[in-house]
Amino acid sequence: MEQLDGGVPASGWVLHCHRGAQTPLAWTEGWPLMSFIVSKLIEIFLLPSNLIAILALIGVATAPFGWRKLSRTSLVGSALLLAICGWAPLGPAALMALENRFPKPVINGPVTGIVMLGGAVDTHVSVDRQTLAMNEAGERLTEAVDLSRRYPDARIFLSGGANHIISSNRTTESQVARDILVMLGVPAQRIEMEERSRTTCENAVESKAAIQPKPGELWLLVTSANHMPRAMACFRAVGFPVVAYPADFRTRGMADLWRPTGSVASGLAAADLAAHEWLGLLTYWSMGKTTELFPEP
Numbered sequence: 001m002e003q004l005d006g007g008v009p010a011s012g013w014v015l016h017c018h019r020g021a022q023t024p025l026a027w028t029e030g031w032p033l034m035s036f037i038v039s040k041l042i043e044i045f046l047l048p049s050n051l052i053a054i055l056a057l058i059g060v061a062t063a064p065f066g067w068r069k070l071s072r073t074s075l076v077g078s079a080l081l082l083a084i085c086g087w088a089p090l091g092p093a094a095l096m097a098l099e100n101r102f103p104k105p106v107i108n109g110p111v112t113g114i115v116m117l118g119g120a121v122d123t124h125v126s127v128d129r130q131t132l133a134m135n136e137a138g139e140r141l142t143e144a145v146d147l148s149r150r151y152p153d154a155r156i157f158l159s160g161g162a163n164h165i166i167s168s169n170r171t172t173e174s175q176v177a178r179d180i181l182v183m184l185g186v187p188a189q190r191i192e193m194e195e196r197s198r199t200t201c202e203n204a205v206e207s208k209a210a211i212q213p214k215p216g217e218l219w220l221l222v223t224s225a226n227h228m229p230r231a232m233a234c235f236r237a238v239g240f241p242v243v244a245y246p247a248d249f250r251t252r253g254m255a256d257l258w259r260p261t262g263s264v265a266s267g268l269a270a271a272d273l274a275a276h277e278w279l280g281l282l283t284y285w286s287m288g289k290t291t292e293l294f295p296e297p
Helices: 011-017 031-044 048-065 068-087 090-099 123-128 138-148 172-182 200-211 228-237 254-258 266-285
Strands: 113-117 155-159 191-194 219-224 243-247
Touching: 031 048, 031 068, 031 266, 048 266, 068 266, 090 254, 090 266, 113 138, 113 200, 123 155, 123 172, 138 219, 138 243, 155 172, 155 200, 172 191, 172 219, 191 200, 191 228, 200 228, 200 266, 219 228, 228 243, 228 266
Parallel strands: 113 155, 113 219, 155 191, 219 243
Antiparallel strands: none
């Protein structure tokens, strides 16, 4: 069997993933790349699960040096945060506020196209295991397939590059997503994509540049419901009018506010995801990348 660079078989989807020699935007622009890296590093320390671990480590590390007050405060704070974020419905409540912001729309009239944002696939597993791996946001892909069948004349556009900080993996999210859509029955000739973006704001910039939308066109934006407010803020900021079409809901409704989470792990996962999105909204707005802190429909 023919081998590509790195010993990957030149067959099926993997051949598609390694086509072309263009250099992704992530590795050609200095300041945007540095901003991307810094934002990722800052987020590491602010996610609830990481903050809990950091406080616990501070408490353990300072105890042998006699810093009892700092050690005790850190350990107690870690335990309280673990209980609150792990068992209380704090994470689901924060997610629900995001998910309820843009309800699914009623579509009247023809649809020009469907923009699906990256974030629904795992490029590392896809390459290392030579498979097509979706992650927990995979419903974005199934929603795109459903819309492609309901609107057979609509263009399908995928937005997502290789947003890896230290990995040498250059496979983009759009490449893997395209192959999954084709596998699920979407004609390959209907699918367009850009492979340069790493962030939501870059999704908007690159999508508008590639699509060049015209007045009067109706474009649907497909992404996770909790991600939709940030995505809509970015697309509005670049002047690309889209209609929010959320997928991948993680909460069930108001009843989630009155029940404890099923496990500490699930509670922390919800809290981390909500913190990621709320921090993203605040960061983009404070940096001037968006004009709306929490956009409305």
